[in-house]
Amino acid sequence: MKKTVKYFLLVSVIVAGFAASGFSEQLVTAEQGIKDMLGNAAVTPKTVTLTAGQVSEVNAVFKQTLIIETKNPVVYTFYTTKKAGTAIVENQMGKWGIITTIFLVGIDGKMKNLEVLSLTEKRGRPVVLRPFLSQFVGKGIDDTIEVGQSINAVSGATISSRAMTIAAKRALAVYKVVMGENTKSGK
DSSP: HHHHHHHHHHHHHHHHHHHHHHHOEESSOOHHHHHHHHSSSOEEEEEEEEEEHHHHHHHHHHOSSSSOSSOOEEEEEEEEEEEEEEEEEEEESSSSSSEEEEEOTTTSSEEEEEEEEOOEEEEEEEESSSHTTTTTTTTTTTTTOOOTBBBBOTTTHHHHHHHHHHHHHHHHHIIIIIIIIOOOOOO
């Protein structure tokens, strides 16, 4: 009887572990995130497949690999308004899975706002909170955007914090390369 109970508990723990590892939480839909970023303004969506040259340009902006060059197409959809700027949805691998975030880049090329749409993080959940996210607001391509320098990591969630930092840098770089806006932050 004791063996059966121990076996049952062991199997329960293993099953719970597998179930938790595959857990993904949708916090906000993409449509709601776009509305949160751009309000009720008229939005012009623009879907772009990056060329190999654009991928290289994106990687050159921050002098690091932000997009891995593969044979698979890299496709972005930009949601633009005349006044608020452009919203870009980014997917970045965290420690436990994908973190999907929407970034609002203003017409000046600086981060205006961001919101996590979904994530699969266990300990990285605080990256969805405003105290962490607000560190990115006002940053442009000429600014340092690094965990431990200009971005304070969430305690116990350094990998998730770095993932968000990579996604923010990629959103700014893709905006600069694709949208062709003058994104100098005027440092």
